[in-house]
Amino acid sequence: MADKRYRVGYALAPKKVSSFIQPSLLEYAASHGVDLVSVDPSKPLTSQGHFDCIVHKFYDDDWKLQLEAFTAENPDSVIVDPLEAVEKLHNRVSMLEVVSKLKLDRKERAEIPRQVVVSDSAELKQSTAVKELGFPLIAKPMVANGTILSHKMYLIFDREGLAELEEAPVVIQEFVNHGGVIFKVYVAGGQVQCVKRKSLPDIPEDKLGTAPLKGSLPFAQISNLADGDVDASEIEFAGVEMPPEGFVEEVASGLKEAMGLHLFNFDVIRDGRDGNRYLVIDINYFPGYAKMPNYEPILTGFFLDLLGEKKEGGEKGVKEASDRDIVG
Ligand SMILES: O=P(O)(O)O[C@@H]1[C@@H](OP(=O)(O)O)[C@H](OP(=O)(O)O)[C@H](O)[C@H](OP(=O)(O)O)[C@H]1OP(=O)(O)O
Ligand SMILES: Nc1ncnc2c1ncn2[C@@H]1O[C@H](COP(=O)(O)OP(=O)(O)O)[C@@H](O)[C@H]1O
Ligand SMILES: [Mg+2]
Numbered sequence: 001m002a003d004k005r006y007r008v009g010y011a012l013a014p015k016k017v018s019s020f021i022q023p024s025l026l027e028y029a030a031s032h033g034v035d036l037v038s039v040d041p042s043k044p045l046t047s048q049g050h051f052d053c054i055v056h057k058f059y060d061d062d063w064k065l066q067l068e069a070f071t072a073e074n075p076d077s078v079i080v081d082p083l084e085a086v087e088k089l090h091n092r093v094s095m096l097e098v099v100s101k102l103k104l105d106r107k108e109r110a111e112i113p114r115q116v117v118v119s120d121s122a123e124l125k126q127s128t129a130v131k132e133l134g135f136p137l138i139a140k141p142m143v144a145n146g147t148i149l150s151h152k153m154y155l156i157f158d159r160e161g162l163a164e165l166e167e168a169p170v171v172i173q174e175f176v177n178h179g180g181v182i183f184k185v186y187v188a189g190g191q192v193q194c195v196k197r198k199s200l201p202d203i204p205e206d207k208l209g210t211a212p213l214k215g216s217l218p219f220a221q222i223s224n225l226a227d228g229d230v231d232a233s234e235i236e237f238a239g240v241e242m243p244p245e246g247f248v249e250e251v252a253s254g255l256k257e258a259m260g261l262h263l264f265n266f267d268v269i270r271d272g273r274d275g276n277r278y279l280v281i282d283i284n285y286f287p288g289y290a291k292m293p294n295y296e297p298i299l300t301g302f303f304l305d306l307l308g309e310k311k312e313g314g315e316k317g318v319k320e321a322s323d324r325d326i327v328g
């Protein structure tokens, strides 16, 4: 049992509380000296007791003011993460800008899909920039603010599909065949965990433009396609190789430093035509950590690292604190 106790407040929507705050996490964290305590965002934060750290997934102006007032009174408490840094992830363009700045010295590359922003739907019919991307394409709402609409996407197979699209502003991205498997990399400070998930199936080039791969298709309807239309049946999910660990860790730590964020995940696909070309397609703030294997020790380790670092100062103190508290 750890001697020092830390009080960590969480300010999360009810849905997030029910997925993230599992009894197994509360118990594991408590037995390692971290007490996770619910914060009521409708009451003044400054009147809810002492917090060594606040984790949150709220962005409204009232909450912003709450955090400012709390920080002014408690300069030693840590807010995870700063709102300005989180807000960059609410736009699908600013979200990925940071990927282009990564400097990796490896054979694997971390890129983003070629993409164009269209701010007005009339532009979709004319834009030569969009046509230069070729087909198939994927259309994503510009905003990524957690609403249902922000996840509403379309596959676009041809010019007609492009012209049909009414949503704007929208990000039009090249659709990259990637063997139907996506890698989700969960980051919690220095802790990194990569998992494999099923993704959209490959779109065979020779079937493009023939029914049913004509016009556009909202994602929700992708399951209506027969296996013969796409390469779904060929997916050998279990046998798909994971990206090299060192590569995943370098990208995770580069993104973490460049974005100034501790709690996020990113979605990566591997180009089916070039096994060293990895594309980061999505970065999510405070994702569904409970779906990640070992989430209890990983999150607990993150809190101990963060708070140990604050107390002892410097990386060495952090490592010693977490090793001592977590092992066994
Ligand atoms: O609900 P979950 O556990 O699936 O988590 C969602 C994430 O799933 P993931 O961990 O990447 O599989 C999900 O990731 P994706 O965008 O689906 O890749 C989002 O982070 C989502 O948050 P928001 O709707 O964008 O604010 C996350 O939703 P919230 O729980 O934050 O509402
Ligand atoms: N450029 C792309 N090429 C191929 N598949 C993609 C591409 N972008 C997204 N996808 C697929 O669409 C899914 C949703 O896109 P994503 O950008 O992750 O949005 P969301 O924020 O809703 O998760 C991904 O999990 C992946 O299966
Ligand atoms: Mg995603």
Ligand SMILES: [Mg+2]
Binding pocket: 144, 282, 283, 284
């Ligand atoms: Mg997302």
